[in-house]
Amino acid sequence: LARPQPTALTNVETAVRAAYALRGNDRGSLTVAAPGLYPHMWSWDAAFIAIGLARLSIPRALTELETLFSAQWRNGMVPHIVFADGDASYEPGPKRWACGAVSADAPRGRATSGLMQPPVHGIAVRRVLDAARRAGPGELHSAADRIRGLWPGLLAWHRYLAERRDPDHRGLLTIYHGWESGMDNSPRWDVPYSAVVPAKAFVPFRRADVHALDTMDGAAQRPTDGDYARYQWLIEELRQAGYDDARARETLSFLVADVFASAIFAAASAELATVGDELGLPGTDELTGHAERFRRGVASTAGDDGFATDLDLRTGQPLHSQTIAGFAPLLCGGVSPAQHRALVDALFSPDWCGHPGLAVALPPSTSPSSPSFDPARYWRGPQWPPMTWLLIWGLERSGEPEAAAVLRASALDQLSDGVFAEYYHPFTGTPLGGRPQSWTAAVALDLAL
Ligand code: 9YW
Numbered sequence: 001l002a003r004p005q006p007t008a009l010t011n012v013e014t015a016v017r018a019a020y021a022l023r024g025n026d027r028g029s030l031t032v033a034a035p036g037l038y039p040h041m042w043s044w045d046a047a048f049i050a051i052g053l054a055r056l057s058i059p060r061a062l063t064e065l066e067t068l069f070s071a072q073w074r075n076g077m078v079p080h081i082v083f084a085d086g087d088a089s090y091e092p093g094p095k096r097w098a099c100g101a102v103s104a105d106a107p108r109g110r111a112t113s114g115l116m117q118p119p120v121h122g123i124a125v126r127r128v129l130d131a132a133r134r135a136g137p138g139e140l141h142s143a144a145d146r147i148r149g150l151w152p153g154l155l156a157w158h159r160y161l162a163e164r165r166d167p168d169h170r171g172l173l174t175i176y177h178g179w180e181s182g183m184d185n186s187p188r189w190d191v192p193y194s195a196v197v198p199a200k201a202f203v204p205f206r207r208a209d210v211h212a213l214d215t216m217d218g219a220a221q222r223p224t225d226g227d228y229a230r231y232q233w234l235i236e237e238l239r240q241a242g243y244d245d246a247r248a249r250e251t252l253s254f255l256v257a258d259v260f261a262s263a264i265f266a267a268a269s270a271e272l273a274t275v276g277d278e279l280g281l282p283g284t285d286e287l288t289g290h291a292e293r294f295r296r297g298v299a300s301t302a303g304d305d306g307f308a309t310d311l312d313l314r315t316g317q318p319l320h321s322q323t324i325a326g327f328a329p330l331l332c333g334g335v336s337p338a339q340h341r342a343l344v345d346a347l348f349s350p351d352w353c354g355h356p357g358l359a360v361a362l363p364p365s366t367s368p369s370s371p372s373f374d375p376a377r378y379w380r381g382p383q384w385p386p387m388t389w390l391l392i393w394g395l396e397r398s399g400e401p402e403a404a405a406v407l408r409a410s411a412l413d414q415l416s417d418g419v420f421a422e423y424y425h426p427f428t429g430t431p432l433g434g435r436p437q438s439w440t441a442a443v444a445l446d447l448a449l
Pocket of ligand 1: 033038042043044045181182183184209
């Protein structure tokens with residue numbers, strides 16, 4: 001299948017263009033996720049953005065993380081959206097969340113959402129420290145000082161996750177909303193969402209996402225209106241629970257254990273522990289404990305094929321789906337060598353990167369072999385560059401440099417269009433969604449250099 005762009009950029013050109021894209025989305029102390037579509041800071045986006053910015057400016061990368069953590073809740077939660085001043089176009093906006101009005105834990109000086117997203121931040125801190133070390137003693141010294149400043153917040157965030165989001169010590173993070181997984185409309189959540197029924201009197205608000213897209217196909221690529229009504233209703237339920245973890249656990253109609261976020265948490269805890277050891281900071285035993293517990297938790301959900309499985313905590317049933325989240329053990333380890341091998345083989349099999357229809361051999365968000373696959377619709381098929389980055393990172397870290405190099409080459413091929421789209425059509429290679437999407441530009445920058 002023909003690629004839409006006639007000329008591909010070299011890696012250096014890709015990096016330069018990505019740097020310009022990030023610069024264009026920079027609002028001083030935060031980088032908006034995408035102009036127009038997402039004019040605010042998103043939590044896991046900010047972590048990927050810091051990873052990219054570390055290639056340009058270590059101080060600016062740290063500023064991104066400091067801005068995010070300046071909006072941390074009193075209970076340790078890092079919110080999934082930090083609202084930038086002056087843009088009221090995104091719904092649900094601060095009024096709808098009403099965090100300050102219903103929760104004493106919400107930060108005072110900053111408007112945020114009342115959810116979280118996967119905790120990639122520890123991985124970002126590790127990468128920033130590595131970049132500072134490469135840059136020389138001066139950079140290292142000042143980066144270490146600023147990481148010391150972030151440290152209590154990072155520890156509180158990981159403690160929040162371990163205590164409030166895994167009170168039963170399964171080694172799996174509980175999420176209250178598909179948005180918390182970062183994979184909004186993934187088939188992972190079809191079953192639990194079918195139990196979310198908005199009250200008759202509930203009037204959904206105007207969606208910002210489909211209107212912001214400048215393409216007529218906007219609606220066909222996004223979650224459906226039915227999905228969206230459920231997303232909005234869950235916010236209503238959360239608000240009624242005062243964003244209180246204990247109440248949410250009792251009352252929400254959606255409650256699932258997310259294996260992908262759990263694997264990220266295990267990996268980020270291990271990475272942070274190495275940072276703490278290096279800088280002589282407290283709490284590293286606690287972090288190592290989180291890493292071990294969640295690595296075991298993720299592995300406990302894996303079958304002989306190594307695939308990890310989410311769990312519906314309302315019904316106790318495993319949630320089988322063929323999505324990229326199944327590869328979670330590649331991020332955190334914990335499975336047997338045979339399961340690990342089976343997972344790497346599956347990644348390059350015709351169900352995933354080896355599918356003959358793919359424009360670029362990268363893992364789609366949902367397997368083309370799955371009945372739920374929908375090639376243009378958000379997390380139900382398109383390829384997402386930050387997810388590719390995570391798998392490359394996990395493969396490198398788990399002793400699979402060759403597999404990582406193969407994925408990296410394909411990722412750079414995709415990103416050499418210089419568009420930095422939110423997601424890509426796996427069969428046509430067409431860039432879709434927001435653009436330039438900051439986290440896409442950030443991972444392009446990191447991979448290209
Ligand atoms: C929304 C910003 C965010 C990502 C999520 C992605 C999307 C926002 O955009 O969610 O309104 O649906 O699903 O992972 O952080 O890029």
